Amino acid sequence: MSEKPVVSGKPAMSAQTAVSVQTAEGRGAVAVVQVTGPGAVDAVDACFLAASGRPLAQQPPGAIRFGRWRDASGEEVVVVRRGSPDPAVEVHCHGGAAAVRAVVRDLVAQGCVQQPARPEHAPPGAAAVTLDAQLALRHALTERAVGVLLDQAEGALERALREIADSLSAGGGVDQLRQLLDRAELGQRLTSPWRVVLAGAPNVGKSSLINALLGYSRAIVFDQPGTTRDVLTAAAAIEGWPVSLSDTAGLRAADDPTEAAGVELARQMLQQADLILDIRDAAQPDAPSAIPADAPATRRLVVWNKQDLAPAPAGSLSTSAATGQGVDDLLAAIARSLVPHPPEPGAALPVTAAHAEQLARALAAAQRGDYAAALQAVQALLAPAGSD
Numbered sequence: 001m002s003e004k005p006v007v008s009g010k011p012a013m014s015a016q017t018a019v020s021v022q023t024a025e026g027r028g029a030v031a032v033v034q035v036t037g038p039g040a041v042d043a044v045d046a047c048f049l050a051a052s053g054r055p056l057a058q059q060p061p062g063a064i065r066f067g068r069w070r071d072a073s074g075e076e077v078v079v080v081r082r083g084s085p086d087p088a089v090e091v092h093c094h095g096g097a098a099a100v101r102a103v104v105r106d107l108v109a110q111g112c113v114q115q116p117a118r119p120e121h122a123p124p125g126a127a128a129v130t131l132d133a134q135l136a137l138r139h140a141l142t143e144r145a146v147g148v149l150l151d152q153a154e155g156a157l158e159r160a161l162r163e164i165a166d167s168l169s170a171g172g173g174v175d176q177l178r179q180l181l182d183r184a185e186l187g188q189r190l191t192s193p194w195r196v197v198l199a200g201a202p203n204v205g206k207s208s209l210i211n212a213l214l215g216y217s218r219a220i221v222f223d224q225p226g227t228t229r230d231v232l233t234a235a236a237a238i239e240g241w242p243v244s245l246s247d248t249a250g251l252r253a254a255d256d257p258t259e260a261a262g263v264e265l266a267r268q269m270l271q272q273a274d275l276i277l278d279i280r281d282a283a284q285p286d287a288p289s290a291i292p293a294d295a296p297a298t299r300r301l302v303v304w305n306k307q308d309l310a311p312a313p314a315g316s317l318s319t320s321a322a323t324g325q326g327v328d329d330l331l332a333a334i335a336r337s338l339v340p341h342p343p344e345p346g347a348a349l350p351v352t353a354a355h356a357e358q359l360a361r362a363l364a365a366a367q368r369g370d371y372a373a374a375l376q377a378v379q380a381l382l383a384p385a386g387s388d
């Protein structure tokens with residue numbers, strides 16, 4: 001989750017002055033960039049022209065000053081001088097990504113070192129993984145995701161890793177590592193949703209079904225095949241897990257160029273899917289699956305729709321988008337497919353791709369009997385935040 005440090009042209013100040021973006025990524029009315037360390041006031045003074053004309057160095061701590069950023073944009077900013085004994089300055093600028101990047105870039109050019117935002121409540125000496133979880137919390141997509149990330153932000157992952165380190169020291173730990181790695185996908189999906197794609201032949205009821213799953217009318221439904229052309233994606237929470245649901249054009253060899261473009265888009269969506277819902281028409285039980293052979297061998301659920309018109313094959317997952325029958329069971333099946341073993345409260349899980357990679361390295365080392373290398377990989381995750 002950490003931002004990439006910007007490389008400065010100037011040598012970094014000897015006692016480090018750090019710049020970090022305190023607000024969440026994405027659009028917001030205002031962003032806050034914080035500068036801390038001995039050179040904070042000078043660095044901001046080099047970039048900021050107060051409306052009063054008086055440099056920040058001549059303002060008392062606590063002063064809030066309006067002015068302009070000294071770059072081509074001349075953007076209006078508010079600067080807050082904080083801190084004694086430790087100097088700190090906050091720059092409040094427009095929330096757009098470009099404005100924030102420009103402010104950070106200019107401060108880095110003054111010798112500040114860019115760092116990931118450090119949450120106010122990060123305990124001193126907290127492991128890097130705990131800080132990562134606190135940062136991930138800002139991007140949690142659902143309340144359930146918040147709950148799981150909060151457990152990690154309060155130390156669940158850190159504690160599990162310490163136990164694994166103890167086991168590795170005693171020549172064990174493989175099963176514990178494997179268990180943690182099994183949850184790596186879930187950890188990352190708490191901040192970036194699973195992609196669930198509805199696909200199938202034209203007219204089987206994909207758009208009707210996405211509307212039924214979402215609980216509101218998002219996609220156009222029509223009784224002619226070839227209705228949906230573009231991919232339509234909507235955010236949803238299924239049993240509290242963040243999911244993006246995509247409706248796609250009916251898969252067939254289409255003559256119409258617009259429809260053919262839609263079918264091509266649908267094929268591309270299948271390549272990125274975490275779960276494919278292969279929608280069939282219960283009234284046409286002998287029709288083969290329309291999912292192309294080159295679709296990835298990812299999770300897949302066959303769903304027989306229009307079960308109000310004809311019985312679905314015994315034991316299959318079946319729905320009627322028209323009456324709503326089976327829709328709740330389908331939601332439950334999607335959740336089970338994505339998260340077969342929901343974590344119990346307080347359970348540990350890795351939250352970033354970097355955690356997962358490091359754990360995979362540790363597991364591979366432990367499996368080949370190199371417990372020292374495995375321990376080293378785990379200890380890298382346990383290093384105090386900012387120590388690398």
Ligand SMILES: Nc1nc2c(ncn2[C@@H]2O[C@H](COP(=O)(O)OP(=O)(O)OP(=O)(O)O)[C@@H](O)[C@H]2O)c(=O)[nH]1
Nearest residue numbers: 202203204205206207208222226227228250321322
């Ligand atoms: N009886 C019945 N009709 C349904 C059901 N689901 C969809 N339909 C009807 O089937 C027709 C096609 O529905 P759509 O949802 O547009 O089908 P689609 O798969 O999105 O079609 P394309 O976008 O053309 O690929 C419409 O007339 C719907 O009202 C169902 O469960 N039962």
Ligand SMILES: [Mg+2]
Nearest residue numbers: 206207227228
């Ligand atoms: Mg459709």
